[in-house]
Amino acid sequence: MYSLNQRFDNRDIPEDELLTSGNVACAGCGASLSMRLALKGLGKPTVLAVPACCWTIIPGAWPMSIMGVPLFHCAFETTASTISGIKAAYRKRGMDDICVVGWAGDGGTFDIGIQALSGTAERNDDVLYVCYDNEAYMNTGIQRSGATPIGSWTTTTPVKEPKSEQKKDIDAIMIAHKIPYLATATAAYPHDMIAKFKKARSIKGTRFIHLLAACPTGWRMPENLSIKVMRLAVLSNIFPLYEVENGETYRQNVLPDEIIPVDEYMHLQGRFRHLTSEDIKDYQKMVNKRFEHLREEFEKNR
């Protein structure tokens, strides 16, 4: 790979593939790409546990699997406790170098799995928990979750009554657990994402990575826009890319050249199409307010 005359040096991207082609995700899936890039960062030996979510389906129906690392299917609410257990078992067998990763969707993290996750974080078990957030229960048919943004359409929050509650701030919840490492990342910034997975692997204790993963099906947009939309989420500060160490040291990793209005992100997606310009203004204010709070934290560290 040459990275001639271009913004990023793609030669840094590892060429090892820990999963093969033949996944059964929808075309343009942000989640399947997220796994591919995450595994480029993590490398081997790695073990994954996946609860009920899109990724239950993506590797292929039994007896097929695209995975080059072991992947354990667990119950919806048990991701965090499962990985705690797997890690304990490996440690007992003297295989402490294995990175045990929980890989759950936003429903399995924000709503259903939060109790187990909180317990794992409180015990500071030596695991990596990854939430790939596509902002609804996409696998079961786009039902609203705690991660669905306010104003968004889903099949359970129809256009006449779109979601009236704000997205749960899972990052703040996890930061409050004072875990050694928390990061946000998205596949639109592969260098940043791979670096964060590498870093997470090198840290002991509970690590949490929050990925924004575009879902063309549920977000009601053309498949080819997945990366663009994830990028716009970062450029508009809707999903700023940062990391927090020990719940106190904040660092913003990607600084957009120019902050774009949220409208540019929202108008590409059918799930926001019903919003009035007034609604979008309110949304902008909310995004600004949240980022302002984060900015104060970033500046403390400067």
Add this chain to the structure above:
Amino acid sequence: MKYTEKKVSVPLCAVSTTPGLVNKTGSWKFAEPLFIDRVSPCNQQCPAGEDITGYMYLASQERFEEAWKLITEENPFPAIMGRVCFHTCEEQCNRKDHDEAVSIHTVERFIGDYGLSHGLKIDVTEPEKDKKIAVVGAGPGGLSAAFHLRKRGYRVTIFDRDQKPGGLMRYGIPAYRLPKDILDAEINRLSEMGIEFKMGVTIGRDITWDALNTQFDAIFVALGAYEETGLRIEGLNKQGIFEALRFLREINLGKKPKIGKSMAVIGGGNSAIDCARVSRRLGAEVTVVYRRGEEEMPAHPEEIEMAKEEGVEFLFLAAPKEVYGQDGISGIKLEKMALGEVDDSGRRRPVPTGETFDIDCDGMILAIGEGTRVDDLPPSISHKKGVVETDQMGQTTESTLFAGGDIIDIRHTVTHAIGSGKRAAIAIDRSLEGLKGEGKNLDQFKWGDKGNISVGRMKGITLFLRRNPSLEVIDYKDMNPFYFDHRPRIKIDMIPAKKRLSGFQELITSPSEQEAVSEARRCFICGSCTECGNCYIFCPDSAIKSDPGGYGYIPDMDYCKGCGICVTECPRGAMKMKFME
């Protein structure tokens, strides 16, 4: 297998054992990504048909020798081009919509100078042919045709009535724009290739056109346009009145014509600006008188700007009516003009207002435009008012007679002449090889519908691999500009205006290697795959693989679901979606 019979410490669970590769997800798609090599707008614009993105790619990797070889596939004179070409490519540069156009000519100049300082030579790799070609006129058009024919193995002889080759490049362009040692060195490379120069020979007088026709298998005629277009006003017989090209010729022969202290230059083209700037260097006060406005001037804006810096005055919307004076000129009567409707040239036509005024001057240079001297043309050639009729490849109505440069219907610039010489060389080659009538097949080797033919495309050269080449021209909106940061264009190093007037030394200093590379790295390399890897990185299906052929990537159609992310994220538009039937 019965669970109860197996001694295991943990309960068995279902384990996947079959690779997911059995899922041929490629069957889902209704559109597929294609790697396609689109034409960059600069390549289409280049009258010489150079592969600009190609040599920018090589220069940004500091592969200067290869870059030089790539230029010389199309154009024999990189060092001259980087100095005198008016780089209309930069006006088309897609980067101008991003921040500022790439300074293409600066990079070309560096590559050209690199070729000279490293003594790079052209190898004639084609087998020698016994066919002989005569080239009449050693200007840029003739030299270009001779170069391309010699590269194809022909025996080429150049005839010119002047003592030294170069034509307008030697006798028209002042040394502060093109130093003579650069010109000599670039032309010298042509003699080293085995091209024979017969200087001081006028065809039609020393040798007849008929004799030439019997001695040679084909003739390329590029006599140039030297005849000043007449101005029909009174008083032109007075002393102190010069014609632009004669004046510039004297200067370039090292003579110092006796000009006045206060000069008027009539005209708005590049010769007018050259004459004005030369006159400033000879110590005169100079006013350029032009009948249209500044925006309508055919001269290059950069030249106009430099002339202004050097103290040249401009008088727009004024046309000469009469020259005053006894023996010598003492003044001109001018008529005020207004701008009317847009004419054929796309500029607003000057309309006389009837109002006149006078200016004082003791010298005048006419630079209104140049035409061909009809008497010099071969008698059998068909022309309209000195413009020789040719097909698009330069073949005249006579099958062995080809024409190029300023005598055919193209813009009168060095680069256009070089481009016409290349086209004619290709046509002569094909005609002598008996491929006549297949000219249309050459369209596929053009840089876009409006571009010149590329020798590189014809040969399929692999210095810079272009896969699946198309005639489509890439537009900024078809690219993904996110992947390019914003960086300012290189600042050109120029001698300050006050120091310039003391002589004819070159104004612009050559860029350093570092500057040239940094400018080359500003190039988007639009339309071509540079193996950046975005398509590979962003594929959710791991379906973009390295091409086993060695360059770039190929989509694995067994697994590609046709999402189109690779096409959207390709920074330079080297991919497109093709809907399947």
